[in-house]
Amino acid sequence: MTLLPQPVPGETLTAPPTAPSADARLIADCLQGEMRAFDEIVRLHTPRVFNYVLHMTRHRQDAEDIAQQTFIKAYTHLASFDPTRSLIAWLLTIARRTALNHFRAAKNFEPVAEDTAATEPTPDHNLEKRDQLDTMWAQARRVLSQREFEILWLRYAEDMSLEDTARIAGITETHTKIIAFRARQRLMKLQAPS
């Protein structure tokens, strides 16, 4: 019995460039001046934007601020949004650029160590606790570069198409495939029994 290689999910496929109809309708309403429509967009997409930024910054307060700036920019430029594309991909693109600008302004591109919410334990304790859980993502964060982690997160956690992942990360699709391939190999090497 032989096992044929299964294509990595979505690796060579691209999602059809169609925004979900609910998003398209909300955007159309919003452009007509219906403010509640944008409130609904915020409500629907805040968790994903927040989590994406949180994984970039690893700082809750920064993530909240950047998520807020992201939606303000999105609202301001809503008329330039291409309704045939995915809204969440567009929002994450804005979020990424906003986060990069945020770090450039702070002259601190390297993400901070860990969550520093006041109500939670110290960062060291958090890191230790997270490593004990040792999910695949915890391992990925330890061994992968920021960019490799980001690509894997977009592909397999956010379930973005290859095209959207490349667009959000600001690189070509081929480059995205290579980064994802190398990141998978490193993780597989880590998980392989010695």
Add this chain to the structure above:
Amino acid sequence: MSSTANPRFVCRVVRLQIALSGNTKKTTRHAANCPDCQAYFRASDALVTGLSRDAAQERQSPPDDLAARIALAVRQSTPRPRHSPTAVWRTLAGVTAVAALSVFLVRQNLPIQPTTTKNRAVAEIHPADVAALVANVDSLRIRLLDSVEPTAEKLATQNPLVQELNSVQADARSALGFLALNFLPTNPDRQTGPKDDSTRS
């Protein structure tokens, strides 16, 4: 899984090729007969499945009031979505290009210091043509602005870009007027009359 740790060169090539371009006949044939590659792809599938599964645990809930705070901040920060500034720039660039082209074409058709009656060029552009050209530029500007924003006329008085556009248009109009006044004959008969007399005498 020693094979995964140190695969053969051909296996590495096949794996990279599949990652970049998907399955082809050759790669499929190799993978079907290579136990190392089969183990590799099995592990790869398990990894991707695991990453997708664990993503839910990795996600953190945003604060409960974050969406409400964002919505409030959006309301306070911007009055309403605005049209892309690139559209305005495109309009400006288009009108400027048309004006520049008009000036260029007018200059191309003007006679250059005629010295004799024989090689004096006959002007073919009349002030009426210039006026029509200016009117065309005007109508083009209005049409472009209307395509960008139905209330463009209303915004035109406030938008600095449109004010700049108007000043460029005014410059172009005055340049055309200047050229028409100085270089276009208003009455060709009157200009050629005296020279014809002198030639005759």
